[in-house]
Amino acid sequence: MNRNLVFTIVGAVVLIAALLLGVSLWRSNYVKVEEEVEEPRSGEAASNPLYILKLALRNDKVKVDARQRLALALHPLQPRDTVLIYRDPRTLSKADADALLGWVERGGHLIVRTPPLRDKLGESPVPVLDTLGLTLLDADDSSPQDQRNDCVGLYERGLEQQSMFCNARRFYYYNSDVEPDYAWGDEDEAYVYARFPRGKGSVDVLADMDFLSNRGNANPLLSAFSFGTDEIAAPANAAFARQLLAPNYRAGTIHLIYAAEVPSLWKTLIFNSWMAWLPLLLWLLGWLWQRTQRFGPLRPAPALERRSLLEHIVASGEHIYRYGYGAILYEAARRAFLLRLRRRDPYAAAQQGQEQVALLVERYKQDPTLGAAAIGDALTQPLTRDHAAFRTRIATLIRMRNRL
Structure with a gap:
């Protein structure tokens, strides 16, 4: 038999044996594991900051209506309804503010927040809050070291302290005609929450409503850094939200008025399309490095070729x-x-x-x-x-x- 043919047969046998051994080792160590990966939120889940609160209320057999505009003409309010305005109260018109306060006197429950602290108010009016006689702290009323800029701790039995109302606009109510039924704060550090009775209903004022939002991101790039938790998912925040909605809970419809938080194009590209732009960015940096002159002394440009x-x-x-x-x-x-x-x-x-x-x-x-x-x-x-x-x-x- 030809010697080359023998070597070829032996080599083929050795190669097949090596392949079979590798497959056997891989199959013996292979373990099938199921893993759930959250997809990026889309639709109302991405634009509605109160979407999880809406689902939780529906699961608890509560009538809920979430929308971006108050639209009292299209959505008439009943005496035992609740209106939660997640938006800046300065977006309310005077007619809507007067209509809401009149509805509160007939038994409604209104929940509003103060404007964000980053905006300077000055003498600009704030509907509802001005009628209640509240005095709002402005951006330059306190220094960064002031206690009125610190967070407030929310305690739940058996759980760690939950920080709330960090860098939020606090208020005083010493010019109000009525004393609040409940208040969170004091005269030194100002107040972050108060419930004012008005007629048959009540008005709740909070420094902010971030604890009600489904803030977070399900992007797999950021999940390893724990950036995907929702505020409303914290047990202490959920318990406080239940107490906040207590006056008319299950007695009527809860109207959630929010401002759509549509992410910008650049934010969407950075968070949701990193699998495409990251390799392109690395390729661009490599190409720029290749085209860049190396470090060293400056050399004169070589003389051009002459063809005379x-x-x-x-x-x-x-x-x-x-x-x-x-x-x-x-x-x-x-x-x-x-x-x-x-x-x-x-x-x-x-x-x-x-x-x-x-x-x-x-x-x-x-x-x-x-x-x-x-x-x-x-x-x-x-x-x-x-x-x-x-x-x-x-x-x-x-x-x-x-x-x-």
């Missing part, structure tokens, strides 16, 4: 003369002159020595620089390395040739 035929001829002549072949250049110039002289004046070209010089002097008598001495020297080969004589005789031969 005359420059090549001059460079070739200088090279030949530099290496001691000036006699060849002189002889070429003298031969070129004699060739043209033979075509123009065959008789003078046939002469030699002084007879030829005399004929040429007669021919160039109009040029005083071409005398007998200059013409005689031009027709005589110069000494080696006599640069001045070489240049002079070459120039004279060229001038004599051009005048023929």
Whole structure:
């Protein structure tokens, strides 16, 4: 049997055995595991910050209506309803604010918040809150070290403290006509929550409502950093939300008025499309690094290539003369002159020595620089390395040739 055929068969057997061994080891150590991965939120779940609260209320058999606008004409309020305005109260018109307070007096329950602390209020009116006689802290009323900028701890039995109302706009109610049924805070640190009775109903005022929101992100890139928890999912926040909605709970419809939080295009691209732009960014950085000049001393830009035929001829002549072949250049110039002289004046070209010089002097008598001495020297080969004589005789031969 051919030796090469034997080696081929043995190699194939060894390769197949190695493959079977690898597959066997992989199958013996392979464990099938199921893993749930949350997809990015879309639709109302992404734009409605109260979406989880809405689902929780529906699961608890509570009538709930979540919308972006108050629209009292399209959604009339009943005496035992609850209206939670998650939006900035400054977005309410005076007519809507008066209608809401009139509805509260008939038994409604209104929940509002103060404007965000980052905005400077000045003397601008704040509907509902001005009617209640509340005094709101402005952005420049307290320093960063002031206790009125600290968080407030919410305690739930058996659980750790939950921080709330951090950097929120607090308020005072010393100008209010009525005392609140419940208040959270004191005169030194201001108040973060109060429930004011009004007629048959009540108005709840909070420094912010972030604890009610489904803030978070289900992006797999950020899940490892624990950025995906919702505020309302915290047990203490859920318990406080239940107490907040207690007055008319299950007695009527709870209206959740929110401002749609549509993420910007750049935020969507950064959080949800990182699998595409991250490799492209790395490729771009690599390409820029490749195109960037390396570190080191500055070097002058290389001279551009020249394609002039005359420059090549001059460079070739200088090279030949530099290496001691000036006699060849002189002889070429003298031969070129004699060739043209033979075509123009065959008789003078046939002469030699002084007879030829005399004929040429007669021919160039109009040029005083071409005398007998200059013409005689031009027709005589110069000494080696006599640069001045070489240049002079070459120039004279060229001038004599051009005048023929």
